Amino acid sequence: MKSNQPTINDVARLAGVSKATVSAVLNDTGTVKRSTRERVLSVIESLNYRKSGPDGRGAGQQMRSLALVIKEIDNPFYGEVITGARATAEEAGYTLLVMSSEGAHEAERRAVELLQRKEVDGLILTPVLDVDADLSHLFELKRRNFPFVLLEELRGVPASLIDVDNEEASQRAVEFLIEQGHTRIVHFAGPEYSSHSQERIDGVRRACSGSHVIFTDADVVRAGAHLADGYRAGLEYFGGRPAAERPTAVTCYNDLVALGLCRALAELEIRVPHDVSVVGFDDIQCLDYLPLRLTTVRMPKAEMGRRAAQLLIRHIESREALPPQKVYLEAELVVRDSTRPLRVVAAERPARVRVAATDADGTGVRRAPSEAVG
Structure with a gap:
C-alpha cells in the first residue's frame, strides 16, 4: 500500500x-x-x-516506535508517566522505549543522538536544564524536523509541552499552610537541573508575598530529588536547631525528598505533624501504604504520559507541520496526616485554592474544600 x-x-x-x-x-x-x-x-x-x-x-512501513527520556530512574513519578505513555503508544501501534539521563547533560545528549540513529519516530523529553545547559542537541532536533514533546518547558526552544503550572500548584500548597496558621515555612528545593525546582520556589514566594508570612533566601534549603537528599538535608537543617528556631511547616520539591526528611525528623525525635508539618509534591503511589500518610500535591502523572504520547503521534502522522502546542493539566492538593492546623481554620476557603482529601483507606474520595481539612 x-x-x-x-x-x-x-x-x-x-x-x-x-x-x-x-x-x-x-x-x-x-x-x-x-x-x-x-x-x-x-x-x-x-x-x-x-x-x-x-x-x-x-x-509508514517501518516498525514504529516512540522514546521517553526521563531524568531519574529511581523516581516512582516517572513510572506512572511511562505507564500512561506506553498505553497510548501501544493503542496507536507504537512501541515505547525508555532511557534515563540521571540529570546529566551529556547523558541526555547521547540518549537523544542514539535514539535518532535507531530511527525512533519521535521523542518525549524531561530535559536537563540549568545555567550551564547545552541545548544544541534539542535545536538539532528542530533543525531536522524531528518530532518531540517536552514535559518541562525550555525557554527559547519552540516545542510542544505537556505540564502543570508548578508555580501555581506550589502556591496553593503554601496558602493552605498559611490558612492553617503556619507563619514559619521553609522549602526543601529540588535539583538545579529541573526547571520545576525554581518554579516551585517561586510558588512559595508568591504565596508568602500575598500574606503576612516572611520568606527569604535563607528559607530555601537546597536538597535534591531523592530520598537520601531529603534525609541529608533534614539532618543538616534540623540537627541542633533549637525548637524555638524551627519552622512549623516544610514544603518539599517532591515526595521522595519529603519522605527522606520525615525519616531525619524521626531520628531527631521531632514529631510530624505535631512539631513540624510536611508537604510533598507528586503523590507517588506508595504514599497510601506508609505509616504516616503524606500531604502532597497530586500530579496527573499517567495523564501527562498519555497526553504527551497523543500529541507526539499527532506531530508524527500529520501531513503538514503543526505549530507547537502547550497543554497545562490540573494539579491538586491532597490533605493527609503529615500536616495539622495551628489554629481553627475558617469554614470558607478561597475558590482558587482547591483541596482534595482522601478517605481513611486511601481511596481518594473528593470532598468539598470546606470538608478537606479540620
Whole structure:
C-alpha cells in the first residue's frame, strides 16, 4: 500500500535540488551552500518530511516506535508517566522505549543522538536544564524536523509541552499552610537541573508575598530529588536547631525528598505533624501504604504520559507541520496526616485554592474544600 507520507523525492522536487543534496543536508555531509541548505530545510518543514529508515522503507512501513527520556530512574513519578505513555503508544501501534539521563547533560545528549540513529519516530523529553545547559542537541532536533514533546518547558526552544503550572500548584500548597496558621515555612528545593525546582520556589514566594508570612533566601534549603537528599538535608537543617528556631511547616520539591526528611525528623525525635508539618509534591503511589500518610500535591502523572504520547503521534502522522502546542493539566492538593492546623481554620476557603482529601483507606474520595481539612 502506498504511503501518504512525503518522500525525499518530494523534497528534492520542491526545493529544486537533487536527492543527493537533500541527503547531504539531512546528514550534514558534503558542501552545500547556505542558501540551498536553508531552502531545503524550509521545504522539509513545510512538508513535515522525515528521513526514511536505513533500509529505504518509508515511515509508514517501518516498525514504529516512540522514546521517553526521563531524568531519574529511581523516581516512582516517572513510572506512572511511562505507564500512561506506553498505553497510548501501544493503542496507536507504537512501541515505547525508555532511557534515563540521571540529570546529566551529556547523558541526555547521547540518549537523544542514539535514539535518532535507531530511527525512533519521535521523542518525549524531561530535559536537563540549568545555567550551564547545552541545548544544541534539542535545536538539532528542530533543525531536522524531528518530532518531540517536552514535559518541562525550555525557554527559547519552540516545542510542544505537556505540564502543570508548578508555580501555581506550589502556591496553593503554601496558602493552605498559611490558612492553617503556619507563619514559619521553609522549602526543601529540588535539583538545579529541573526547571520545576525554581518554579516551585517561586510558588512559595508568591504565596508568602500575598500574606503576612516572611520568606527569604535563607528559607530555601537546597536538597535534591531523592530520598537520601531529603534525609541529608533534614539532618543538616534540623540537627541542633533549637525548637524555638524551627519552622512549623516544610514544603518539599517532591515526595521522595519529603519522605527522606520525615525519616531525619524521626531520628531527631521531632514529631510530624505535631512539631513540624510536611508537604510533598507528586503523590507517588506508595504514599497510601506508609505509616504516616503524606500531604502532597497530586500530579496527573499517567495523564501527562498519555497526553504527551497523543500529541507526539499527532506531530508524527500529520501531513503538514503543526505549530507547537502547550497543554497545562490540573494539579491538586491532597490533605493527609503529615500536616495539622495551628489554629481553627475558617469554614470558607478561597475558590482558587482547591483541596482534595482522601478517605481513611486511601481511596481518594473528593470532598468539598470546606470538608478537606479540620
